[in-house]
Amino acid sequence: MAGWILEPExxxxxxxxxxxxxxxxxxGERLTRDPLSEVIRVERGGVNYYVKRYVAAGKGLxxxxxxxxxxxxxxxxxxxxxxxxxxxxxxxxxxxxxxxAYDRGALITRExxxxxxxxxxxxxxxxxxxxxxWVNTISQQxxxxxxxxxxxxxxxxxxxxxxLLVDDHSTVFLIDCPNGAFWVSFMLRYRITKDLACLDKVxxxxxxxxxxxxxxxxYRGRERLNDSDKKxxxxxxxxxxxxx
Numbered sequence: 001m002a003g004w005i006l007e008p009e010x011x012x013x014x015x016x017x018x019x020x021x022x023x024x025x026x027x028g029e030r031l032t033r034d035p036l037s038e039v040i041r042v043e044r045g046g047v048n049y050y051v052k053r054y055v056a057a058g059k060g061l062x063x064x065x066x067x068x069x070x071x072x073x074x075x076x077x078x079x080x081x082x083x084x085x086x087x088x089x090x091x092x093x094x095x096x097x098x099x100x101a102y103d104r105g106a107l108i109t110r111e112x113x114x115x116x117x118x119x120x121x122x123x124x125x126x127x128x129x130x131x132x133x134w135v136n137t138i139s140q141q142x143x144x145x146x147x148x149x150x151x152x153x154x155x156x157x158x159x160x161x162x163x164l165l166v167d168d169h170s171t172v173f174l175i176d177c178p179n180g181a182f183w184v185s186f187m188l189r190y191r192i193t194k195d196l197a198c199l200d201k202v203x204x205x206x207x208x209x210x211x212x213x214x215x216x217x218x219y220r221g222r223e224r225l226n227d228s229d230k231k232x233x234x235x236x237x238x239x240x241x242x243x244x
Contacts, residue, residue, distance in 0.1 A: 004094030013044055017092045023106045026051055036069070041111075048111035049091060055104050070095055070105035073178040077109070083152065085145045086173045088112055112175075114168045118161035122206050129206050134170060139211065141172040143218035146195060149180075155191035156180050159198045193232060197239035204237075 004020050006013070016022055028040035028051065037054045054070040074093040081087055088109035095105030118138075121129060128134045142164060149156060156163070157179040165173040183191050196219070203212050213225075216236075220229060 004092070006092040007090070010091050013091075016042070016044065017049075017108055020094060020096055020104065020106060023051060023092070023108065024053060024104070050088070050109045050111065051106065052108075053104070053106045054095075068095055068102045068105055069178040070107055072180065073176075074107045076177040076180040077175075079152075079154070079180075080145075080174055080177070083148050085148060086171060088173065088175050112165055112167065112173050115165040115173065118164045118166060119202065120162075121166075122161060122202055132211075135207065135211055136214070137170050138166060138172055139215045140218055142199065143215055145172065145174055146199070147219050147221070150188075150192050150195070153182050153184060153188055154180060155183060155188070155195050156198075157191060157194065159195040161199070161202045193235050193239060196232075197236045200236055201240055 004018075004023075006017050010017060016026060026040065026042055028042035031039045031041055031050075033039075037052055039050060039052045042049050042051060052070070052073070054068065070093070074090055077087050077090050081089075088111075090107065091110050092108040093106070096103045120126075146156075146159065156174070156177055158176065163174065163176045165175060167173070181191075196216070199215075200212060203215070207215075216229070216233060217223065217225070222229070225233070
């Protein structure tokens, strides 16, 4: 697919968001930048929008083969919404090709107001992490959304605390998923373990062993661990050993 789509309810923003040329001409507050992409924040009508602009799909053959990261990202956010997983609203998206090679693409999402990512709460030792009731509310949501992805044979592949936002109503949102993909067989099992290990990588420093175990049981929908669960937990806690 090559082209550009602006959701009809945002037609009033067509001057700024109506084409790739317009989107790449936008000026705003730069939040991140790397050799492949940049993210800027722009404000229109009192609402913040995040504009991610990709100038390359990757090096070498990646320009010709496979799915560009920008396309993966908008498709995965739309999958989350379809599966009932709260996420950022996709406002506009698209890409261009130069012959058979990927040229450029962009994705615009609407701000999730009054949200913070869980890694920031951990970094600042937010008092909510000491509130067992609040932690359980968040844990239940993360467990449910993670299980929903995995039940579709889909894994996030970067399921870190920084990609989990929580608002002032204790609602969790999953964001930033350009690497999410479908898997089967042993690769699915490995990627599921990686997702769970990514979550536990920070959790082990900020949550109790009981809270971490409760999260796993919530994820599995069980009251007790069976032998298979115990084996997976051993894999989860050892997944990043020697790599931290």
